[in-house]
Amino acid sequence: MSMFSRNDKSFDTNSGSTTPARDKTETSVAPLADTKRTQPPAPTTYEVATPQTRVVSVISKALKITGQLESTEDIQVDGEVDGDVRGVSVKIGSNAKVKGTVYGDTVELAGTIDGKIEAKKVVLTSTAHMVGDVIHQDIKIDSGAYIDGHCRPEYGKATNKNAHATAKPAATASSAPVKTGSVAEFGQRA
Amino acid sequence: MPALSQLALVPVPLGNNGAENSASHLGNALTVKGRLETTGIVHIDGKVHGQITADRLVIGAGGYVEGDIVANDVRIGGRFTGRIYARHVTLDGSADITGRIFHHTVTVAKGARIDGRMPWRPLNFFERLEHLREAQ
Numbered sequence: 001m002s003m004f005s006r007n008d009k010s011f012d013t014n015s016g017s018t019t020p021a022r023d024k025t026e027t028s029v030a031p032l033a034d035t036k037r038t039q040p041p042a043p044t045t046y047e048v049a050t051p052q053t054r055v056v057s058v059i060s061k062a063l064k065i066t067g068q069l070e071s072t073e074d075i076q077v078d079g080e081v082d083g084d085v086r087g088v089s090v091k092i093g094s095n096a097k098v099k100g101t102v103y104g105d106t107v108e109l110a111g112t113i114d115g116k117i118e119a120k121k122v123v124l125t126s127t128a129h130m131v132g133d134v135i136h137q138d139i140k141i142d143s144g145a146y147i148d149g150h151c152r153p154e155y156g157k158a159t160n161k162n163a164h165a166t167a168k169p170a171a172t173a174s175s176a177p178v179k180t181g182s183v184a185e186f187g188q189r190a
Numbered sequence: 191m192p193a194l195s196q197l198a199l200v201p202v203p204l205g206n207n208g209a210e211n212s213a214s215h216l217g218n219a220l221t222v223k224g225r226l227e228t229t230g231i232v233h234i235d236g237k238v239h240g241q242i243t244a245d246r247l248v249i250g251a252g253g254y255v256e257g258d259i260v261a262n263d264v265r266i267g268g269r270f271t272g273r274i275y276a277r278h279v280t281l282d283g284s285a286d287i288t289g290r291i292f293h294h295t296v297t298v299a300k301g302a303r304i305d306g307r308m309p310w311r312p313l314n315f316f317e318r319l320e321h322l323r324e325a326q
Contacts, residue, residue: 056217056220057217059216060212060230062230063226063227064227065225065227066224067222067225069220069221073219079214083224
């Protein structure tokens with residue numbers, strides 16, 4: 001006798017003379033199927049902070065980065081960077097500080113750079129504070145900008161290209177020291 | 191006992207500045223090698239190799255972080271390799287984690303891949319971590 005055949009079950013419910021064991025299987029099966037049907041899809045809501053402007057990466061004023069940043073898109077720096085910054089369009093905000101070289105197609109400086117700028121187009125706004133050389137092809141300096149260094153229109157020239165190529169591996173090697181020692185101790189203890 | 195669990199659910203801000211203008215976003219084209227320190231929020235869709243210290247950290251579905259994280263609140267939807275030290279950890283279904291997660295409360299969504307341990311720690315463990323971080 002096939003206990004779980006569909007015909008058998010329907011017959012049982014219709015007749016109303018079910019044994020307790022069969023009743024149990026009925027009730028346990030029914031809600032399972034129900035939940036399967038009514039279960040909402042897994043919540044895939046994910047709070048992604050999509051920036052409204054074209055600026056894709058924002059280093060806010062509260063953020064400090066020790067090391068190098070590299071992007072194939074735009075970067076807005078409002079915080080502090082101790083290391084090199086590479087991007088397409090790099091904007092250094094008025095309260096930002098960068099200690100290192102800033103590379104880009106366009107570099108707009110309103111804050112402080114202690115290092116170097118290497119960009120096709122350089123804009124120094126009135127609040128800019130630049131200590132170091134500026135290697136450019138096209139430069140705009142607003143009244144009030146501070147520059148302590150050379151402005152050289154050598155961007156994209158052969159000698160500069162070599163310097164650009166050799167600077168990169170050196171920077172990667174020097175930016176390695178990431179202090180994780182003390183946190184590691186905690187990890188060991190755990 | 192209920193008092194303790196209540197306490198655990200309230201995120202304690204580490205910094206004293208407003209969260210709105212201290213939110214950083216690292217886009218998917220950005221690679222950072224080194225340390226990130228902030229008292230605010232960091233959202234990472236790019237790559238980070240190094241230590242991150244923040245109040246709240248979100249690793250987006252396309253993000254990848256390799257290193258240690260010390261934060262109050264961590265949410266991961268991307269890939270992570272290393273150690274997490276956070277009071278509250280949320281792992282989304284798209285998370286792929288290798289390493290250890292030191293937590294007080296944790297939420298793991300269905301589909302998350304975790305290779306490693308998830309040790310529970312009392313709240314004072316994280317307080318000690320903060321002192322340690324400030325001393326660095």
